[in-house]
Amino acid sequence: MIKIGLDMMGGDFAPVEAVKGVAAFFAEHNKDIQLVLIGDEEKIKEQLTLHQLPAQGYTIVHASQVIEMHEHPTKALKEKQQSSIAIGFKLLASGETDAFISAGNTGAMMVGALFSIGAIEGILRPTIGAYMPRENGTIGLLLDVGLNADCKPENLNQFAILGSLYATHILKIDNPRVGLVNLGEEEGKGNLLAQATYPVLKENNLIQFVGNIEGRDILMDKADIMVCDGFTGNVVLKLAESIFDITQRRNIKDEHFDRFNFEAQGGVPVLGVAKPVIIGHGISHATAFKNMIVIASRMIEADLISKIRESFAVQD
Amino acid sequence: MIKIGLDMMGGDFAPVEAVKGVAAFFAEHNKDIQLVLIGDEEKIKEQLTLHQLPAQGYTIVHASQVIEMHEHPTKALKEKQQSSIAIGFKLLASGETDAFISAGNTGAMMVGALFSIGAIEGILRPTIGAYMPRENGTIGLLLDVGLNADCKPENLNQFAILGSLYATHILKIDNPRVGLVNLGEEEGKGNLLAQATYPVLKENNLIQFVGNIEGRDILMDKADIMVCDGFTGNVVLKLAESIFDITQRRNIKDEHFDRFNFEAQGGVPVLGVAKPVIIGHGISHATAFKNMIVIASRMIEADLISKIRESFAVQD
Numbered sequence: 001m002i003k004i005g006l007d008m009m010g011g012d013f014a015p016v017e018a019v020k021g022v023a024a025f026f027a028e029h030n031k032d033i034q035l036v037l038i039g040d041e042e043k044i045k046e047q048l049t050l051h052q053l054p055a056q057g058y059t060i061v062h063a064s065q066v067i068e069m070h071e072h073p074t075k076a077l078k079e080k081q082q083s084s085i086a087i088g089f090k091l092l093a094s095g096e097t098d099a100f101i102s103a104g105n106t107g108a109m110m111v112g113a114l115f116s117i118g119a120i121e122g123i124l125r126p127t128i129g130a131y132m133p134r135e136n137g138t139i140g141l142l143l144d145v146g147l148n149a150d151c152k153p154e155n156l157n158q159f160a161i162l163g164s165l166y167a168t169h170i171l172k173i174d175n176p177r178v179g180l181v182n183l184g185e186e187e188g189k190g191n192l193l194a195q196a197t198y199p200v201l202k203e204n205n206l207i208q209f210v211g212n213i214e215g216r217d218i219l220m221d222k223a224d225i226m227v228c229d230g231f232t233g234n235v236v237l238k239l240a241e242s243i244f245d246i247t248q249r250r251n252i253k254d255e256h257f258d259r260f261n262f263e264a265q266g267g268v269p270v271l272g273v274a275k276p277v278i279i280g281h282g283i284s285h286a287t288a289f290k291n292m293i294v295i296a297s298r299m300i301e302a303d304l305i306s307k308i309r310e311s312f313a314v315q316d
Numbered sequence: 317m318i319k320i321g322l323d324m325m326g327g328d329f330a331p332v333e334a335v336k337g338v339a340a341f342f343a344e345h346n347k348d349i350q351l352v353l354i355g356d357e358e359k360i361k362e363q364l365t366l367h368q369l370p371a372q373g374y375t376i377v378h379a380s381q382v383i384e385m386h387e388h389p390t391k392a393l394k395e396k397q398q399s400s401i402a403i404g405f406k407l408l409a410s411g412e413t414d415a416f417i418s419a420g421n422t423g424a425m426m427v428g429a430l431f432s433i434g435a436i437e438g439i440l441r442p443t444i445g446a447y448m449p450r451e452n453g454t455i456g457l458l459l460d461v462g463l464n465a466d467c468k469p470e471n472l473n474q475f476a477i478l479g480s481l482y483a484t485h486i487l488k489i490d491n492p493r494v495g496l497v498n499l500g501e502e503e504g505k506g507n508l509l510a511q512a513t514y515p516v517l518k519e520n521n522l523i524q525f526v527g528n529i530e531g532r533d534i535l536m537d538k539a540d541i542m543v544c545d546g547f548t549g550n551v552v553l554k555l556a557e558s559i560f561d562i563t564q565r566r567n568i569k570d571e572h573f574d575r576f577n578f579e580a581q582g583g584v585p586v587l588g589v590a591k592p593v594i595i596g597h598g599i600s601h602a603t604a605f606k607n608m609i610v611i612a613s614r615m616i617e618a619d620l621i622s623k624i625r626e627s628f629a630v631q632d
Contacts, residue, residue: 135562146499149507183462183550191465191547215554219562231507232548234499236555238531243559246451246535250570256562 005097008039010104021289023051073107089116099296103280122312126272133259144230151229162271163225179213179223266291321413324355326420337605339367389423405432415612419596438628442588449575460546467545469513478587479541495529495539582607
């Protein structure tokens with residue numbers, strides 16, 4: 001049976017929204033999945049009484065500590081061994097769970113993923129992405145958005161492969177197109193990194209490279225996977241998030257801009273680590289938790305990790 | 317008398333909108349300025365008959381060629397010596413005009429500014445910026461947005477000084493705040509460039525450094541001058557431009573998002589070159605041309621170039 005670890009203490013509305021998300025998941029999905037709810041047992045149980053959950057669908061693992069949103073990731077993980085994030089990674093590393101999800105301290109999640117689980121062999125730097133909404137209702141995946149501030153061409157090339165595998169097997173996009181975020185369309189444009197990355201992507205037959213994409217294309221349907229260094233990607237993501245905030249403040253009701261609500265999309269996987277790890281937005285509500293559980297279950301069912309292993313083994 | 321060169325053949329609606337802009341300028345401003353209208357004399361005269369212009373307010377300099385929007389900048393400038401942009405820079409270099417404005421081929425304008433006019437002594441790399449609209453009605457200046465794809469800390473430091481002088485003397489912002497575009501707020505965050513730039517900005521007493529600003533702050537009133545490498549800035553600018561396009565397509569009427577119409581803002585100066593050069597958006601309409609003439613006249617009246625020279629002389 002698939003076992004998915006879920007940090008019940010992560011996010012601004014813990015554990016209330018996490019429990020609601022778990023309830024919503026069971027209401028909609030009849031999968032043979034056991035959720036391992038990690039956090040303050042008393043608080044979780046108190047919330048569970050408000051919902052009807054299948055008794056065999058979950059277990060609770062008590063965690064007496066919480067890593068707060070603004071704690072230093074490495075320090076907090078080391079000092080708070082009884083935190084829900086630290087325990088979540090222990091369960092994942094030992095094989096007691098098959099995936100781990102948290103909307104808690106993003107830095108601690110990344111550090112945990114990198115150091116408790118580690119990268120798949122052949123992967124230089126795991127990556128984290130963000131979904132970019134397009135007007136036609138689809139999404140694109142921008143990689144990297146902050147895990148790797150400085151990148152080399154080979155890092156971007158690996159992000160392109162990882163993103164393509166995720167898009168193919170989890171997002172169910174056939175032959176996902178890979179675009180290189182750049183300041184111009186023509187080959188030869190760009191900073192040193194983009195100029196050096198273009199030929200590497202062009203020669204990579206594991207991906208479908210469609211060339212450079214500019215800032216104006218990021219929210220358009222030009223490429224399904226958009227690769228850039230984590231500095232640029234982070235600035236783009238936070239700018240896009242601020243657009244949603246502006247539309248909310250200005251009371252603009254629009255179906256498309258509503259999709260800029262990044263927390264509603266659920267979380268994003270840390271791609272390239274040896275087990276499925278999904279990080280949610282701090283302001284995640286029930287729907288986001290439900291969606292993260294769905295994505296985690298798809299990653300396990302599709303055995304994405306093995307597919308990534310195979311791709312990188314072939315590549316060497 | 318101040319003489320401002322204006323490329324009448326630049327932009328998608330040349331020379332119709334340029335002439336309209338000139339007419340609007342004279343209708344609103346009673347300045348002792350002579351505009352030097354550069355372009356196809358016949359076409360310009362044809363348009364001039366539709367407006368009432370003060371006869372002493374302009375002269376026409378015929379240019380038999382036009383550099384089209386998608387021509388290779390260096391090649392076109394070299395081969396089309398009789399183009400409005402090439403002639404515009406000749407007049408500026410020889411002192412026959414005091415400023416030059418064009419909404420034509422951006423690359424050719426940059427190349428012309430760098431090679432016909434050149435950098436002010438002490439300036440390593442001139443820069444071009446873009447205005448970022450804020451909800452409170454003010455604007456911020458993002459530098460660089462594409463002239464310098466790869467930067468060193470000293471480049472960003474110089475952009476900060478140039479932007480501060482422009483904001484103080486032309487935009488009339490007292491003690492403009494400088495922010496470093498980064499992926500986190502705390503000192504020490506960032507890619508190698510941002511990490512190395514932070515202390516340089518902090519120690520620079522020619523500017524008022526307010527620390528790191530994130531992507532979410534770019535459209536907020538956190539800093540008046542926002543410095544980054546031209547790669548990141550270009551992606552940000554084009555993403556912001558696309559937001560305006562999306563609001564237009566979706567028929568969203570909002571006073572704030574209307575200000576994302578970058579062409580309405582007029583042009584931006586190339587800061588750090590030895591004479592005032594202003595580059596407009598390709599889709600510039602009359603208001604943009606009028607605004608560019610106003611900005612050019614302010615740059616001359618405030619003698620911004622001398623103020624920049626003095627700052628960089630002091631710094632050495």
